[in-house]
Amino acid sequence: MKKSLLAVAFLLLIIAALPMVGNIYLQNQLKNILKQSKNYGLELQKQQTNSSYLITQHHYTFVVKDGKKLLEKLVSTQDITDATLLKNTLIGVDIRYNNLLFARVLKADFYPLALNPELMQSLEKKDKSFAVKIKEFFANKGMLYHLEYNLLNDKFKGSIKDILQEYELKDKMKVSFVLQRAEFKGKGSVLGVKELQNSVKKARILLQQKDISFAMVVEKLHSSNDFVSWSNYTSKLSCKHLRFDIQERMKEHLIVDIKDLKSDADVKEKNKKVILSGATSLKQLLFDSKDINISLQKVDSKVVLYDVDLQSYEQFATLVTHNAQLSKVMQKKLEKNLEEMFAKGLQISIKKLGFQELVLDGKNLNSLNLFADIKIKPDTTLSNKLQTAPLSAVQNIALQSTIELSEALYKLLTSSIPNANAINNYAKMENGKVVFDVKFDNTQLMINNKVLQ
Numbered sequence: 369m370k371k372s373l374l375a376v377a378f379l380l381l382i383i384a385a386l387p388m389v390g391n392i393y394l395q396n397q398l399k400n401i402l403k404q405s406k407n408y409g410l411e412l413q414k415q416q417t418n419s420s421y422l423i424t425q426h427h428y429t430f431v432v433k434d435g436k437k438l439l440e441k442l443v444s445t446q447d448i449t450d451a452t453l454l455k456n457t458l459i460g461v462d463i464r465y466n467n468l469l470f471a472r473v474l475k476a477d478f479y480p481l482a483l484n485p486e487l488m489q490s491l492e493k494k495d496k497s498f499a500v501k502i503k504e505f506f507a508n509k510g511m512l513y514h515l516e517y518n519l520l521n522d523k524f525k526g527s528i529k530d531i532l533q534e535y536e537l538k539d540k541m542k543v544s545f546v547l548q549r550a551e552f553k554g555k556g557s558v559l560g561v562k563e564l565q566n567s568v569k570k571a572r573i574l575l576q577q578k579d580i581s582f583a584m585v586v587e588k589l590h591s592s593n594d595f596v597s598w599s600n601y602t603s604k605l606s607c608k609h610l611r612f613d614i615q616e617r618m619k620e621h622l623i624v625d626i627k628d629l630k631s632d633a634d635v636k637e638k639n640k641k642v643i644l645s646g647a648t649s650l651k652q653l654l655f656d657s658k659d660i661n662i663s664l665q666k667v668d669s670k671v672v673l674y675d676v677d678l679q680s681y682e683q684f685a686t687l688v689t690h691n692a693q694l695s696k697v698m699q700k701k702l703e704k705n706l707e708e709m710f711a712k713g714l715q716i717s718i719k720k721l722g723f724q725e726l727v728l729d730g731k732n733l734n735s736l737n738l739f740a741d742i743k744i745k746p747d748t749t750l751s752n753k754l755q756t757a758p759l760s761a762v763q764n765i766a767l768q769s770t771i772e773l774s775e776a777l778y779k780l781l782t783s784s785i786p787n788a789n790a791i792n793n794y795a796k797m798e799n800g801k802v803v804f805d806v807k808f809d810n811t812q813l814m815i816n817n818k819v820l821q
Contacts, residue, residue: 408438409432409433409434409435409436409437410431410433410438411433412428413429413430413458414428414429415428415429422466423464424465425462425463426461426462426463426464427461427463428460428461428463429458429461430458431457431458432455432456432459433455434455435453435455435457453483453484453487455484456485457484459478459480459481460478460480460509461476462477472518473516473517474515474516474519475514475515475517476515476517477514477515478512478513478515479511479513480506480511481506481507482506482507488502495538497538501535510533511528511531512528513528514526514528514529524554524555525551526552527551528550528551531546539577540577541575541576542576544572544573544574545573546570547570548568549567550566550567550569550571551566561595562595562596563592563593564593566589567588567590569587570586571584571585572585579616579617580617581613581614583611583613583614584611584613585611587607587610588606588608589605589608590607591603591605598689599635599678602635603633604631604632604633605631606629606631607626607628607629608627609625609627610625610629611623611625612624620658621656623654623656623657624653624655625652625654625656626653626654627652628649628651628652629650630650631646631649632646633646634646640677641674641676641677642673642677644676644681645671646670646671647669648667648668648669649667649668649669650667651666652664652665653667660728660729661728662726662727662728663725664725664727665724666724666725667723668720669718669720669721670719670721671721672717673714673716674714674716674717676714677709677714680705680712683705684702687705688702704751707750710744711746711748711751712746713744713745713747716741716742717740718739718741718742720737720738721737723735723736728780733777735773735777736772736774736777737773738769738770738771739769740767740770741768742766742767743766743767747761747764763811765808767807767808768806769804769807770803770806771804771806774802775800775801775802778795778802794815794816794818794820795816
C-alpha cells in the first residue's frame with residue numbers, strides 16, 4: 369500500500385513539475401532568440417515578466433541601434449545605403465505561452481512604439497497636430513503583428529492588425545490608409561523562414577489635395593513561397609484587382625488597372641543543372657491617360673530556362689539578392705558571372721507570350737502571340753570573344769521563333785515604318801493571321817524560309 373501511495377505521489381509530483389520544466393525550456397528558447405537580436409541591430413532596453421503556475425508573459429522593448437543592419441537582415445540584402453531614419457525607433461514585443469511542456473506554442477505581438485526622435489521633431493515643426501496623431505497611433509499599438517509559433521514543428525501563423533486611418537494635414541491634404549485582413553502562415557525557424565503564405569483582403573492608400581489626388585488599391589492579394597535553396601524553390605502570387613489612379617486638376621490623369629493577375633516561378637536542380645520557369649497571366653490590363661487608352665485582354669506568358677549551370681546560377685542569385693544597388697565592383701562581378709554562365713551554354717523556351725485582344729483608343733486590334741526556342745551553345749572562348757570581337761559571339765546563338773498577329777495590328781505596326789513593303793515580302797497569311805517563322809543559325813537569318821537580304 370505504501371509503495372502504491374509513493375508511486376501515486378511521485379506521479380503527481382511529475383505532473384505538478386511539468387509547467388516548471390516547460391517554463392525552463394521556453395525560457396532557454398527565448399534567451400537564444402534574444403542573443404541573436406544584436407545581430408539584427410537591436411538592443412534590449414526594457415524587460416518585464418509576469419508568471420503564474422500555467423501562464424508566463426514577457427514584455428520587451430527594443431531600440432534600433434543599427435537600422436542598416438536590421439534592414440539588411442529583414443530584406444536579405446547587403447547593400448542598404450541609408451537607414452538613419454530607423455535609428456532609435458522603439459519596438460515593443462509581448463510574448464505569452466503556456467508553461468506545460470507539451471504546449472510549446474509562443475504567442476507574440478510585435479509593434480513599433482515610437483519613431484525616430486529626429487523624424488518626429490521635424491514632423492512637429494511642420495505639422496504639430498499630425499505629429500500628435502502619429503504618436504498616438506503607435507503608442508496605441510496601431511501597427512501590430514500577431515504571431516503564433518509552434519516550437520514542436522516550426523510552424524507559425526499570424527496577422528497584421530486592421531488599419532483604418534484618415535488624417536487632414538495642415539496644408540489641407542487628406543491622407544487615408546486602409547489595411548484589411550492581412551494574414552500569414554508558414555514554416556521555419558523564427559529567424560529563418562522556409563515556407564510562407566500571405567494574404568490581404570484589401571489595402572488602399574489615398575492622398576488628396578484640392579483637385580490633385582493619388583490612389584492605389586490592392587484587393588484579394590495572395591502569395592506563397594516554398595524556399596529550400598536558390599536552386600530549389602517555388603513562388604506564386606495572385607491579385608484580384610490592382611489599380612493606380614493619378615488625377616491632376618481634372619486635365620491630366622493616369623489610370624493603370626489590372627484584374628485577375630496570376631504569377632508563379634519555379635526553380636529545380638538536376639544533375640548540376642538548373643531549370644527555371646515563370647508564368648504570368650491577367651484577365652485585363654487597362655492603361656488610360658489624356659493622350660492614349662490601351663486595353664489588353666487575357667494576357668499570358670510562360671518562359672522556361674533549361675541547362676543553366678548550377679554554380680554560375682547560385683553565384684548570380686547571391687550577387688543580385690544581396691546587393692540592392694550594384695557598385696562598379698559588383699557590376700564587374702555580375703558581368704563575369706553572366707559570361708561564365710553563357711559560356712557553359714543554356715536554352716530559353718518562350719512557351720507563350722501574347723494577348724487575345726488589344727483595344728487602342730476604342731479600336732479593336734485583336735491578338736498577338738509569340739513562341740520561341742533559343743539555344744546558346746557552350747563556348748569556352750566566349751570571354752575572349754567578347755573582349756576582342758563581340759559580334760563573333762553571335763554565332764553561338766541558334767533561334768527558332770513564330771510570331772502570329774492579327775492583320776489589323778500588323779497594319780498599324782507597319783504603317784509608320786519606312787520601306788514597309790520590304791517587311792511585307794517576308795510575311796505570310798495563315799488562318800486570317802499574319803505569321804513570321806523566324807530561324808537564326810550560324811549567323812544566317814531566315815524568315816518564312818527566305819534568307820534575309
